[in-house]
Amino acid sequence: MEAAPNTDALDQQFKEFIQALKKAVGTGIPHLKDDPKVVDQAIADCKEILDVVMEGNVKEWIS
Amino acid sequence: MFTEKVDLKDFEKQDPEYQDLLRRVLSIQADCEIGGPNLYVKDILPNAPTKLDQLIVARTAAEEMDHYRKIAKLAGDIGVDVSFVLSRPNKDRYVEAFRGEIKTWEDFAVFGFLIDRVGRFQLEEFIGCTYLPLARVVEDPDMIREEEGHIDFGVNASAEWAAKGGETKERIQKAVNYWYVKGLDMFGNSKSYRSERYMYWGLKRRTNAEARALYKEEIDGLLKKMDLEIPDPNKGRLYT
Numbered sequence A: 001m002e003a004a005p006n007t008d009a010l011d012q013q014f015k016e017f018i019q020a021l022k023k024a025v026g027t028g029i030p031h032l033k034d035d036p037k038v039v040d041q042a043i044a045d046c047k048e049i050l051d052v053v054m055e056g057n058v059k060e061w062i063s
Numbered sequence B: 001m002f003t004e005k006v007d008l009k010d011f012e013k014q015d016p017e018y019q020d021l022l023r024r025v026l027s028i029q030a031d032c033e034i035g036g037p038n039l040y041v042k043d044i045l046p047n048a049p050t051k052l053d054q055l056i057v058a059r060t061a062a063e064e065m066d067h068y069r070k071i072a073k074l075a076g077d078i079g080v081d082v083s084f085v086l087s088r089p090n091k092d093r094y095v096e097a098f099r100g101e102i103k104t105w106e107d108f109a110v111f112g113f114l115i116d117r118v119g120r121f122q123l124e125e126f127i128g129c130t131y132l133p134l135a136r137v138v139e140d141p142d143m144i145r146e147e148e149g150h151i152d153f154g155v156n157a158s159a160e161w162a163a164k165g166g167e168t169k170e171r172i173q174k175a176v177n178y179w180y181v182k183g184l185d186m187f188g189n190s191k192s193y194r195s196e197r198y199m200y201w202g203l204k205r206r207t208n209a210e211a212r213a214l215y216k217e218e219i220d221g222l223l224k225k226m227d228l229e230i231p232d233p234n235k236g237r238l239y240t
Helices: A007-031 A036-055 A058-062 B008-013 B016-047 B051-077 B105-125 B132-139 B141-164 B166-185 B193-200 B208-225
Strands: none
Touching: A007 A036, A007 A058, A007 B051, A036 B016, A036 B051, B008 B016, B016 B051, B016 B105, B016 B193, B051 B105, B051 B132, B051 B141, B105 B141, B105 B166, B105 B208, B132 B141, B141 B166, B166 B208
16 A cells, blocks of 8 residues: 555654643643743744644645 | 464555455544544644643644545555645545534534544554554554543543533533534445444454444543533434
8 A cells, every 4th residue: 555645754744743742731831820931932932833833834844 | 254463564465445444444443533633733832821831732632643644655555655644734634523613612622522533533443453454553552541541632632621510610511512413424334334344354444333333432421520511412413
């Protein structure tokens, strides 16, 4: 069975997006009460990653 | 009734109907998994009530992205490229519930409560299914556990708002009225021929009508506990 083009590349790219997003969330949550700057940066990082994913420009990601 | 277990290496040897149904269900599932974040990330991530809520929205999106990734890999391995759904406008989504935008926190809460619950029902359909790579993905504890986390968050947030009464409760009721019928419709037509064929090939466990009835029983019980009205299940429905 021949896989669809870019199956593995897309899978790898998504793993990286997800890992980065979870890392940002994990950085922000422990500091909700003591460090608003860290939390704000974590939220900004999440937004930046999600903006790229929601745009869905697959060709650009895996070129 | 087809009861064999099929692995990737044997996929091409299967009946064309089996192949078509599997391609179809994986394409729809991938579209739905990424369809959720596309509904709420844009407006809810920046506007969630608290910073914790903002981070929960991001985590929820990350988990749905991971579900998309797993389904897209299964689809890709059998030759189906579902990357196009990543840039598809919401209005073109396979399932009607994913064709709009979520702009309010109460809609986000009720979406988790009602629509992610349909997602859990759909994933449960594949437990023990004849296509082993799909069965393995949904039987791994992560996927359904994460979906349950989204549902619990939605239930708790909806219940909390309902308990406040007054205008806050009215807003949750309005969101319930909107999503309730969309959730019921997500199970498809009760007289669907395709639904029977999915069962014949061991790709799903229940008919659309059976799954919908179980879902309705579950959500009606929760709505009663929240002292919210159960909307008319026939009003505005696309499929019965």
